[in-house]
Amino acid sequence: MTLEAIFAGFGGQGVMLIGQLLAYAGMYEGKQVSWFPSYGPEMRGGTANCSVVVSDEPVGSPVISEPNLLVAMNRPSLEKFEPMVKSGGMLFYNSSLIHITPKRTDIEVIPIPANDIAAELGNAKVANMVVMGAILKKTGIVDLETVISVLKKTMTGNKAKLIALNQQALEKGMELVG
Amino acid sequence: MTLEAIFAGFGGQGVMLIGQLLAYAGMYEGKQVSWFPSYGPEMRGGTANCSVVVSDEPVGSPVISEPNLLVAMNRPSLEKFEPMVKSGGMLFYNSSLIHITPKRTDIEVIPIPANDIAAELGNAKVANMVVMGAILKKTGIVDLETVISVLKKTMTGNKAKLIALNQQALEKGMELVG
Amino acid sequence: MAKVTFNEERCKGCEICVSVCPKQIIHMADRFNSKGYRPAEVIEQDKCIGCAFCARMCPDVVIEVYK
Amino acid sequence: MAKVTFNEERCKGCEICVSVCPKQIIHMADRFNSKGYRPAEVIEQDKCIGCAFCARMCPDVVIEVYK
Amino acid sequence: MAERIMMKGNEAFAEGAIKAGCHFFFGYPITPQNEIPEYMSRRMPEVGGTFIQAESEVSAINMVYGAGGAGARAMTSSSSPGVSLKQEGISYIAAAEVPCVIVNVARGGPGLGGLTPSQADYFQAVKGGGHGDYHMVVFAPASVQEIIDLMYEAFVTADKYRTPVMVLADGLLGQMMEPVVLRDWEDLQIPEKPWATTGMVSGKPQSVINSLGLAPEELENLNLRLQKKYRTIEENGVRYEEDGVEDAELIIVAYGTSARVSKSAIAKARAEGKKVGLFRPITLWPFPSKRLAELAEAGKRFMAVEMSAGQMIEDVKLAVNGKTEVEFYGRYNGAIPSVTEVYQAIIKSFDNREVQK
Amino acid sequence: MAERIMMKGNEAFAEGAIKAGCHFFFGYPITPQNEIPEYMSRRMPEVGGTFIQAESEVSAINMVYGAGGAGARAMTSSSSPGVSLKQEGISYIAAAEVPCVIVNVARGGPGLGGLTPSQADYFQAVKGGGHGDYHMVVFAPASVQEIIDLMYEAFVTADKYRTPVMVLADGLLGQMMEPVVLRDWEDLQIPEKPWATTGMVSGKPQSVINSLGLAPEELENLNLRLQKKYRTIEENGVRYEEDGVEDAELIIVAYGTSARVSKSAIAKARAEGKKVGLFRPITLWPFPSKRLAELAEAGKRFMAVEMSAGQMIEDVKLAVNGKTEVEFYGRYNGAIPSVTEVYQAIIKSFDNREVQK
Amino acid sequence: MKQVFGYPESLQTRPNHYCPGCTHGIIHRLVAEAIDELQVREKAIAVAPVGCAVLAYNYFNCDAQQAAHGRAPAVATGIKRALPDRIVFTYQGDGDLASIGMAEIVHAANRGENITVIFVNNAIYGMTGGQMAPTTLPGQKTTTSPYGRDTATTGYPIQVCEMLSTLKAPAFIARVSVHDPKNVLKAKEAIKKAFEYQVNGKGFTLVEVLSTCPTNWGMTPVEALKWLENNMIPAFPLGTFRSLEEVSK
Amino acid sequence: MKQVFGYPESLQTRPNHYCPGCTHGIIHRLVAEAIDELQVREKAIAVAPVGCAVLAYNYFNCDAQQAAHGRAPAVATGIKRALPDRIVFTYQGDGDLASIGMAEIVHAANRGENITVIFVNNAIYGMTGGQMAPTTLPGQKTTTSPYGRDTATTGYPIQVCEMLSTLKAPAFIARVSVHDPKNVLKAKEAIKKAFEYQVNGKGFTLVEVLSTCPTNWGMTPVEALKWLENNMIPAFPLGTFRSLEEVSK
Numbered sequence A, B: 001m002t003l004e005a006i007f008a009g010f011g012g013q014g015v016m017l018i019g020q021l022l023a024y025a026g027m028y029e030g031k032q033v034s035w036f037p038s039y040g041p042e043m044r045g046g047t048a049n050c051s052v053v054v055s056d057e058p059v060g061s062p063v064i065s066e067p068n069l070l071v072a073m074n075r076p077s078l079e080k081f082e083p084m085v086k087s088g089g090m091l092f093y094n095s096s097l098i099h100i101t102p103k104r105t106d107i108e109v110i111p112i113p114a115n116d117i118a119a120e121l122g123n124a125k126v127a128n129m130v131v132m133g134a135i136l137k138k139t140g141i142v143d144l145e146t147v148i149s150v151l152k153k154t155m156t157g158n159k160a161k162l163i164a165l166n167q168q169a170l171e172k173g174m175e176l177v178g
Numbered sequence C, D: 001m002a003k004v005t006f007n008e009e010r011c012k013g014c015e016i017c018v019s020v021c022p023k024q025i026i027h028m029a030d031r032f033n034s035k036g037y038r039p040a041e042v043i044e045q046d047k048c049i050g051c052a053f054c055a056r057m058c059p060d061v062v063i064e065v066y067k
Numbered sequence E, F: 001m002a003e004r005i006m007m008k009g010n011e012a013f014a015e016g017a018i019k020a021g022c023h024f025f026f027g028y029p030i031t032p033q034n035e036i037p038e039y040m041s042r043r044m045p046e047v048g049g050t051f052i053q054a055e056s057e058v059s060a061i062n063m064v065y066g067a068g069g070a071g072a073r074a075m076t077s078s079s080s081p082g083v084s085l086k087q088e089g090i091s092y093i094a095a096a097e098v099p100c101v102i103v104n105v106a107r108g109g110p111g112l113g114g115l116t117p118s119q120a121d122y123f124q125a126v127k128g129g130g131h132g133d134y135h136m137v138v139f140a141p142a143s144v145q146e147i148i149d150l151m152y153e154a155f156v157t158a159d160k161y162r163t164p165v166m167v168l169a170d171g172l173l174g175q176m177m178e179p180v181v182l183r184d185w186e187d188l189q190i191p192e193k194p195w196a197t198t199g200m201v202s203g204k205p206q207s208v209i210n211s212l213g214l215a216p217e218e219l220e221n222l223n224l225r226l227q228k229k230y231r232t233i234e235e236n237g238v239r240y241e242e243d244g245v246e247d248a249e250l251i252i253v254a255y256g257t258s259a260r261v262s263k264s265a266i267a268k269a270r271a272e273g274k275k276v277g278l279f280r281p282i283t284l285w286p287f288p289s290k291r292l293a294e295l296a297e298a299g300k301r302f303m304a305v306e307m308s309a310g311q312m313i314e315d316v317k318l319a320v321n322g323k324t325e326v327e328f329y330g331r332y333n334g335a336i337p338s339v340t341e342v343y344q345a346i347i348k349s350f351d352n353r354e355v356q357k
Numbered sequence G, H: 001m002k003q004v005f006g007y008p009e010s011l012q013t014r015p016n017h018y019c020p021g022c023t024h025g026i027i028h029r030l031v032a033e034a035i036d037e038l039q040v041r042e043k044a045i046a047v048a049p050v051g052c053a054v055l056a057y058n059y060f061n062c063d064a065q066q067a068a069h070g071r072a073p074a075v076a077t078g079i080k081r082a083l084p085d086r087i088v089f090t091y092q093g094d095g096d097l098a099s100i101g102m103a104e105i106v107h108a109a110n111r112g113e114n115i116t117v118i119f120v121n122n123a124i125y126g127m128t129g130g131q132m133a134p135t136t137l138p139g140q141k142t143t144t145s146p147y148g149r150d151t152a153t154t155g156y157p158i159q160v161c162e163m164l165s166t167l168k169a170p171a172f173i174a175r176v177s178v179h180d181p182k183n184v185l186k187a188k189e190a191i192k193k194a195f196e197y198q199v200n201g202k203g204f205t206l207v208e209v210l211s212t213c214p215t216n217w218g219m220t221p222v223e224a225l226k227w228l229e230n231n232m233i234p235a236f237p238l239g240t241f242r243s244l245e246e247v248s249k
């Protein structure tokens, strides 16, 4: 199976991070992966996005023209990328901030009240992890354990204490679409 | 007829000047002409030379690989250019300064004691004009009058008083090979 | 009597105006503008002395001052 | 007692040495070297005081000085 | 299998160079390659090397000339406008035969252009953006792993032939992350460089690094020597990758990111039974012309896919020399062709062919 | 006939520009084109124009960008290494569509090279020495008179297409003297330039001269516009001269000084009954490919004669596209091929042909 | 009530793209105000640099050219020589002016080009993501001086005003700051004076404006203003370094 | 008798190509003498400029690289960083250093590169045939200032020592002349001191040497020395502008 995902949102929403997280996890599970960010001044103020491919085959193009998975953390991202999703693909959108509903009917549309849940958990920053949890559950592309081990590898020192919170958020996300 | 001449000598010997003089005279007589100098640091201290073509036809290459006329004002010039002269061509050399004799037998070799004659005329600078005179006489490529009119056009102001001297030198040169 | 107006949509919520107001009457609003910033606003308008410190320091020409 | 020697072939006839010799004993020779320059030379060697002004000013390292 | 670590292309340029024994980096910031100098500024002190942020790209390339001439493995990196500024320096380095590596993580042009990936600096890299008859060896990686491997190749080639080597990538390769395996090169050994200006210590004869030939013969000799070297490199230095060319009717010729995109597009077309293959030049100079000529001889058609208005296609045409057709699909600077677009171009080519038949 | 006066090639570049209404010259000294700035420094004050000796070639080209963008007819001149330094600026000018003229009186390279004439900057001029997909119109004069005439053409073309135009010559053309006829151009009229940055006086909308396209679409649109313009120029702007090609079996393709030398060599070979003709591109970009393709179609063989290791020959080959043979005779930088050498190359070509038959 | 502070005509109404709290915005406004007050908007031609201010032509309400990195003074020279009665100014960052563009600024100043240079010194490369600038302070951490600027290998911040004041031709050179309202007023005066000099054909004028880059300094905008005051001003003393009037006094 | 003045070992015996009376020859000898006396010939690496001294590698008896026009300080930086224990010096003319190479010299000086720069100021472009230099005097006629240097449009001679002395990193900066034996001695001292500083790792050193160009000035060599004394020295005051010792005193 080949996952071709686009993660998009405002600069501070951590979309680059969950994209990387997925790529790292894929790598640790022995898959072929690639991660490609939007870069340059686009990022300043505006929206940011990254493309992630996770596959059993060597990755051809790291640039995705027809994602089979889209994460839209804010409205501009939804509007920009929704039309590109491959028929039969999945769309996760942050229903806490996006108050319109996606139009596509040939794809699976999964609203995630990410900010609300993150707020419940006490830290707005983990909204991205909630979405990530949902993706893990829905796609089974990588295991939760792998993702958590990546978090443990990367969140060291001061940040280590945030691992538990992130894990909670991931699990919440999984439950949501359970 | 096409004259393809190389004028060569030390920097101060006025070879560029008589080359230009010939080109200008040719132009005023309605011929096709070109003048091409050696340039750059070659000229500093070392020898200078120029190539002049005077022809009834449009000038093809202004670079001359087989001159039919060579003027060598010093020894290095003679040594460098003598071998290039076209069979049947002419070689004028400054016998005041060059104490070797040209080796070629298939060309006409004309020694001109240019510096000696110039000294007689009281100005070492007109050695070049003596040679020019000899060329005019030998080749008939342009008329003395044309050359003198060029001198009159170009030597103005302070220099005008030198025209007579130059004319004398030209005439001396003509007499020499007369 | 002086008055300041804020072109809220231009505000980037940098809080510089807040920091320079000698009367400390500028605050960050609780709402967001369409760019996602919390805009600055003045609540006790009558305390404004029209010094224009806020306007002079605002990098986004959000503020106009009337006197 | 002092002595200057000239490496004549290197001389470019610039006359700088002539101009700086406090004893005015350097002159330009009448002959030419192989590069076509009239080289500098000292005739009254015994007047040389070995100040090396000439050598110090010669741009072509023509001159050596002995004392 | 050795451990895979995730790395950004730009970091791979930097770490690849360090692994290749490069201890001197001179560069100037420019997007989309800033991670290279940034990484170097952190890493060089760790390995006892030198990082200098030069005052400009002009200065950076001349620092490389100095350090390379003094025998060091030295490099610079930049992106399109910055590389244009280096052209005089590159011409000098080629003429003076100073080994060094220049990375161009190209962006959209011309002019200030944009920051998006581009392949429109092909001509500049392979035909000589600078003055005079010279060449650089130009490597074009297509993955982060290949960036690392080719950086090593680049330094080895530079030293072997005393030539500047360019590694040409587009912004996408610089910005993307992929797993790579880092390894220490067993044969890492910087060759003796008796020609380098290291001082005339213990009787070493004078070394001069220069490119001046005031006498015409002198300069022509320099050029004859260079041309001879270039023939040798053309003979021995060509590298390319082929995928499914044997049975192909149509061969996509593409390098770098275009090749990756094409690969996916080809897979799609193959799945529908279209006999299409990929030819990926890894060295852009020397260009794999001989092999392309053979394939043309065998009757295969070609399509160059580039992120430019069509530059490499000229080298493809020169190789094919009229024997078969050479088509083109490109996006003009600023946009990356999508898999779908390339796929459609392939299908169209087959359709046209049908019509012709 | 109008009066003939004797003029040096370099002076002709300068006077030709002034006669074409150019009142702004920005340049930096470099042999063998120093007579251009020197002449300008004398003449510009006489005609009320501006001469600035810039601090460098980089600065000079950017001054040209400024003055050209402000609506003036402006130019710079340099020689090979100096032109390499201008590459970033040229790419900007092409992208921002600022009309101007750049003269390259080329010398031997690469590197510092020599001062002798060279044609090894062909690639740089026609393939884009700078980054990105752009072109300059490139004129190649072959006589002093033609320098004057083409300088006028150059300014007209620059304004017409809002493009940088290069006039590419070699040192020989810059240094030689020939009689020329100077004339005042009757149609000399600098067109209106509403796009120029002359100030928003009396309600003129804002003019912006730039080359930035941060959004991919924006940049791609710029490039699409440029490419469209280039197609128009290719359609309308090609210039060449033919001499004796009709009955020729072998056609020498050469420009500038090489063409002059070839002309003499051809005359010599013709005198011996060899059917050889001359094809002289006057625009190097757009290259007269169509006409060459026709001649190839008619079965004629070609020989490119260049003062380089072979650069224009690629464009000849691309035009001929394998239909007939393309041979090469060149001297590698530093030396001018002699009439005899080219003549011998011609004879050899015919001899080989005989043997093949 | 009368408007005592409003939107300058020489500034387009389009919002700028600068980061929240970046003082580029203040400096833009000051330039626009000076142009307004001297009533030269229709004659003004701006030269935008490469740097965060690359889009300055989207903000200044006048004609504009965008120059290659560091070359704005050369571009301005070309424009001014072609149109001597126009008011030509460059707007350049410290990387643009003091690093890659050092030769261009020195020579434009030395020729006494009758242009105005607004030199925005924020001690860092903003646009490219916070690399070291020639004006970065000793010990300051940037993305290319991760261990802090090491004076032993990278030297000291270049004082551009002091350096250019060794030249004879410049007519007006001053350094100002925009870290508080008082200094903003002074900055405005200096900028206006520089343009006034140009209007009167006095020759080269340059105003260095100390500015913040909250994003790349990693501070809030308000912290950044303080940092500027406490750290940059000691390294870059404020003042007028050259003024023809004072010279003639 | 003992030789009191002879041929320095660090100078090749090959005659130089400079014009008769050109003081480039004197300066070459002084550099060679300094290298001899400090016994660093085997460690010395010269960087030749583009200018009349382009062939300096044919004269100095040490390793050498020839740099692109103006870029010698960058090339020297590369060499010195690669080989920190070698003695690296550039030899540059005024066009090379003060015109096209302005950014490179300012930044090498500002980084405090531990190199020595010999800056030969002859107020003109020698090699290319006498064009105006940034150091050409007001009113001086050159082939590109045929009516005399016009300060209104081309500015004033740049005083490089004064300018670089506004930077903090340089260790030694001095201006000397070679127009008479006394000054030649002083020049020698300054050059030697500069190299000594480098040997001791003190940082950037530069000696500006006022020099003649009889050919392009259109004077005899002896007239040229006088002209230098009477015209250049007033424009370029001799002296030591920076010396770490003096600073520490």
Ligand SMILES: Cc1ncc(C[n+]2csc(CCOP(=O)(O)OP(=O)(O)O)c2C)c(N)n1
Residues within 6 Å of the ligand: E028, E029, E030, E031, E057, E081, E082, E085, G050, G051, G052, G053, G069, G092, G093, G094, G095, G096, G097, G120, G122, G124, G125, G126, G127, G128, G133, G213
């Ligand atoms: C020739 C070239 N080199 C480098 C760059 C990349 N670049 C863009 S902006 C910039 C520096 C910006 O810093 P500064 O001038 O200080 O302005 P700021 O962004 O801080 O306002 C650089 C290096 C470029 N565009 N062109």
Ligand SMILES: Cc1ncc(C[n+]2csc(CCOP(=O)(O)OP(=O)(O)O)c2C)c(N)n1
Residues within 6 Å of the ligand: F028, F029, F030, F031, F057, F081, F082, F085, H050, H051, H052, H053, H069, H092, H093, H094, H095, H096, H097, H120, H122, H124, H125, H126, H127, H128, H133, H213
């Ligand atoms: C990039 C480049 N621009 C210009 C030149 C031409 N050029 C050679 S030497 C020189 C200037 C020489 O003057 P200066 O540096 O003062 O040294 P001098 O010859 O007087 O000793 C110039 C402009 C060049 N070779 N390369």
Ligand code: SF4
Residues within 6 Å of the ligand: C006, C010, C011, C012, C013, C014, C015, C016, C017, C018, C039, C040, C054, C057, C058, C059, C060, C061, C062, C063, G021
């Ligand atoms: S200074 Fe301006 S942008 Fe910043 S918070 Fe105040 S009003 Fe908003």
Ligand code: SF4
Residues within 6 Å of the ligand: D006, D010, D011, D012, D013, D014, D015, D016, D017, D018, D039, D040, D054, D057, D058, D059, D060, D061, D062, D063, H021
């Ligand atoms: S100074 Fe030297 S070169 Fe000049 S004349 Fe005297 S010895 Fe000869």
Ligand code: SF4
Residues within 6 Å of the ligand: G017, G018, G019, G021, G022, G023, G024, G052, G122, G126, G127, G212, G213, G214, G215, G216
């Ligand atoms: S990066 Fe810095 S200088 Fe640029 S806009 Fe943001 S805060 Fe301002």
Ligand code: SF4
Residues within 6 Å of the ligand: H017, H018, H019, H021, H022, H023, H024, H052, H122, H126, H127, H212, H213, H214, H215, H216
């Ligand atoms: S041209 Fe001038 S600087 Fe050059 S060698 Fe001759 S006199 Fe010396």
